[in-house]
Amino acid sequence: MNAEPSLPRHHLPPESVAELVRGEGGPATLGLLLDGERSRRLLLLRMLDDATELGPAWDLLSAAQRRAPRVVDDLLMYPQTGMWLTTALRRLRGTLPQDDPPLSVVLGHISALAATAALRAELDFAIDVPVRHGRVPLPTLGCAMVPATEPWSTATVRAAGGRAVVEAPGASIAVPLPLGSPGPGWHPMRRLAVGPADQRLDVALDDVDPYRTYPQPTEPRPLSDEAAAQWRRMLEEAWQLLLREQPETAGAMRRGVLSLTPTPAGERFRPRSVSAGDAFGGIEASEPDDAVQLAATLVHEFQHTKLGGLLHLTPLLAPGAHEDGKVLWYAPWRDDPRPLEGLLQGIYAFMGITGFWRARRWSAGADSAVAHFEFALWRAQVGVAMNQVHRHPRFTQHGTALLDTLRERCAKWLQEQVPEEQTALARLCADDHVARWRAHHLRPPAPAVDEAARAWSAGASEPPASLTAAPAVVPNPYARWLDSLAMLVRHRLSDANEDRPWSDEPEKAATRVNGALPADSLLIAGDALTACDAYVAHLTVEPNRADTWAGLGRALALTGIEPTAARLLCETPERARAVHAAVSRAVGRAPDPIHLAAWLGSSSPA
Structure with missing residues (x-):
């Protein structure tokens, strides 16, 4: 490729920084982030060329750039190209596991990129490219299917006189023209263009590029025509929703969302989606329950995309001079404790989610109860996360401005009226989540736990x-x-919309949710007294299950029974769990969990 004499120095004007700090960012700001990403990709490509011999692939890319510079630029800016570049460099440096695929296959991806660029530039050429389990992916175009006698091998892509083929032992697969067409042995990468002409979202539905999944690459898994058609329908509906309810965000997405990687559907209401700072514009998402869920997923991951682009241009956190890198925080949207960098990503993304549901609740119709609940839940959760780290010394000037601005916005949202039922449900779920997190991840000092166990066994008053x-x-x-x-x-809220008698058999509802106990369903159904009995019964069978301790505290609080035990279990369930286990080990029998919690909470505020 033609080397640029020098890369530009990128600078975000104050108005663009202000947009991003607010969690926003219009098309012009996205253009500036893309400019920065382009320079970053060129730098990474030069670093890769310096670290290894790219040979014919580099020469072919250079020829394609001279012939069709926009083609090569488009390929360079494709999200999966960024993911491959960083993966290759990390493999070379030994900072990633040296597992499959072999390093030669990883580095050989440059040849597949060069072949794609040359095909799109209409050059005559021949180049060897990797074969991965019988599939030959050509980024942004598709993949050829060839006989596989071993996991990793090579094929030859050649083009002459307007005809292109992929040749491998026992196969010669024509690359159909125009590019993007299907053909025997060839699976094209589909493009989805949705929305009116002047507001169109045009993305690749990427099911073949090895670097389409983040952070680990995976082999091509072509979708069926029926599955692709379903994704098109769902994206069309989601895009229309965003154009109506989030028009400014949708306008920016047209520049900043470049590819969508489909993965199989998961549990209802638990979609899985991923994006990566190295793959600006790429989103990996499980098949959604409906268009609303897909729209929320696009907002969520687009927030990550914008923040990732901003972080490539300016730091929001100083290096960890004030902590050793092992300090972890409560993230209300995660099961695991998170480092500060990860928590900041979540805050930014879930502010976007909160804004999505804030707009949605006024146009959701029959689903308004769900939208009110989601808004009430996420505004509370994001507020908790931000309050933990407010004024943390690692925040830079821009980082401080971002967090302060988002906190101010969240504070205003917390003042907005939400129906009482959904407010109460959101508060219940938010409080329960942090209690479960504490029960799982916090450990009281072991000597103190042993001392407490001895005091209990000795009949101490507190x-x-x-x-x-x-x-x-x-x-x-x-x-x-x-x-x-x-x-x-x-x-429960969804079933109410569909006139299902959820509350008639709440214990059966627990079977529809991974991780839920029958007692949890009773609690949500409003039968806190029966839920208490169910939690205690479960503790007799599985006394170390952290979720049960937290749930018991919530049920006790709602009944008004044993308020001291309820407070202890709601605020510091880890104490009861740890001491209960210590007493059981010491005396050979388990103490009553409610009496123990009441005793533990009797001395002073938790």
């Missing part, structure tokens, strides 16, 4: 003061589905 010492964050890798109450609420 626990030792040592138990009130700050607990340590000890991530539990098995913590999952801490949002089970919120999932049950979504089922």
Whole structure:
């Protein structure tokens, strides 16, 4: 490729910084972020060329650039190209596992990029490219299917006189013209263009590029025509919704959302989506429940995209001089504790989600109860996350401005009226989530736990003061589905719209939500007294299950029974869980969980 004499120095004007700080960013600002990403990709490509011999691929890319510079620029800016560049450099430096595929296959992807550029530039050429389990992906175009006798091999892409083929032992697959057409042995990458001509979203539906999944590459998995048609329908509906309800965001998405990677559907109300700072403009998403969920997913991941672009131009956090990199925080949208960098990403993304539901609740019609609940839940959760780290010393000037601005906006949203039922449900779910997180991930000091166990066994009137010492964050890798109450609420509100008798058999509802207990369903159905009995019964069978301790506290609080035990279990369930286990080990039998919690909470405020 032709080397640029020097890369431009990128600068975001104050008005663009202000947009991004507010969680916004129009098309012009997205254009500036894209300019920065282009320079970053060129720099990474030069670093890769310096680190290894790219040979014929580099020469072919250079020829394509001379013939059709826009083609090469489009290919360079494709999200998966950015992901491949960083993956290749990290593999070369040994900072990624040296597993499959072999490094030669990773580096050989440059040849597939060069072949694609040359095909699109209508050059005559021949070049060897990687074969991955019988598939030959050509980025942005599609992939050829050839016989596979081994996982990794090579094929030859050649073009002459307006005809192109992929040649491998036992196969010669024609690349259909015009590019993007289907053909025997060839699966084209589809493009989805939705919306009116002047507001069109045009994205690649990428099911073949190995670097379309983040952060780990995966082999091509072509969609059926029926599945692709379903994605087109869903995206069309989601885009129309965004044009109506989030027109400014939609305008920016037209520049900043470039590819959509489909993955199989997951559990209802638990979509999975991923984006990566190295793959600006790319979104990986599971098949959505409906168009509203897909629209929310696009907003969520687009927030990550914008913040990732901003972080490539200006730091929001200073290096960890004030902490050793092991300090972890509560993220209300995650099961696991998060470092500050990850928490900031979540704050920015879920402010976007909160804004989405804020707009949605006035146009959702029959689904307005769900929209009110989502808005009430996420404004509370984002507020909690921001309050944890407000004035943290690692925030730079721009980082401080961003957090302060978002906190001010969230504070205003917290003053907005939401129907009482959805407000109460949101508060219940928010409080329950943090309690479950604490029960899973916080550990009181072991000597204090042992001292408390001895005091209980000796019949002491109150626990030792040592138990009130700050607990340590000890991530539990098995913590999952801490949002089970919120999932049950979504089922309940959705079922109400469809006239399903959810509350008639609430315990059956627990079978529809991974991680939910029958007691959780009883709690959401409003039968807190029966839920208490169910939580206690479950503790007799599985006393170390963290979720049960948190749920018992919430049920006790709603009944008004044993308020001291309720407060302890709602605010510091990790104490009851730890001491209960210690007493059980010491005396060979489990103490009554409610009596123990009441005793633990008797000495002083938690």
